[in-house]
Amino acid sequence: MPSTPVMDDKAIVKDYFNATGFDRWRRIYGDGEVNKVQLDIRKGHQKTVDTVMAWLQADGDLAGLTICDAGCGVGSLSLPLAAAGARVFASDISEKMVAEARQQAQETLASEQLPQFAVSDLESLSGTYHTVACLDVLIHYPQAQAATMIGHLSSLAESRLLLSFAPKTLAYSLLKKIGDFFPGPSKATRAYLHREADVIKALESEGWRIQRQAMTKTQFYFSRLLEAMR
Incomplete structure (x- = not known):
């Protein structure tokens, strides 16, 4: 059976995060009441942002x-970056996610700190930035497309590329296979x-060297974070 084109994955992701997925992940990334699994994922994602x-x-x-925050979601990284004085360009494939991030920014940041927001998929991003960050987005891309x-994100970054991804190991593959990796009836992507070796190989082929790395692991959240420098 032929593999599903990345465009199909992109359409699924876009539709999901503009519908049921938006409500679910806005709660996870926010500070409201959530269930045990969602709270665990919230804490894990926040650890990646904090790192x-x-x-x-x-x-x-x-x-x-x-800094370009590619796949900004509701602004969990973009907002603290902007508050710290960075000039932030933030984008996401979901209009609802971008609207939520923009609203949060307007409520919490000074006017001169506001990020520049755009609704865009990763393929359509352009420009040049000192640093490009893409956190927990590669999970929506098969390895070949990743x-x-x-390569495309590398073309946007002058000095630093920050990537986080769900690592492919035997244990995590088993968890995903039995449905524990992303639990819940609303999952739709x-x-x-x-494989970390594949990600590093792709980075090195673009002239990057790995500077720092970290692993965030909770019960339901697994994310490998790499900082690549030129």
């Missing part, structure tokens, strides 16, 4: 840095795991 912020703040040059996408 990125800690790395960038440790470098001491975050203020004024141009390598192509890493394919979840692709990626």
Whole structure:
């Protein structure tokens, strides 16, 4: 059976995050009441965001840095980056996600801190930025398309590329197979795991070297974070 084209995956993701997926993930990424599984995923994702912020703040040059948050969701990374003084361009394939992120930014940030928001898929992003961040988005891309996408994101980044992805290991593949990786009846998108060696190979082929790496692991959230530098 032939593999499903990435365009089909993209359409599914777009429709999902503009419908039932938006309500579900807005709750997860927000601070309202959620169930045990959603709370676990919220804590895991926040740990990934906190790690990125800690790395960038440790470098001491975050203020004024141009950063593209590719796949920004409801702004969980974009908003703290902007609050810290970065000049942020934030995009997401979901109009509802972008609208929520924009509203949160207007409610919490000063006017001069507001990110520039856009509704866009990763393939359509353009421009040049000091740093490009793409957190927990590659899970929607099969490995072949993920390598192509890493190449495109690399073309946007001058000095740093931050990627997080669900690592493909025997244990995590088993969890995904039995339905525990993304539990819940509202899941409606394919979840692709990626071998870390393949991701690193794709990065190195674009001239990157791995500077820092981290692993966030909770009961239901597994994310490998890589910082690639030129």
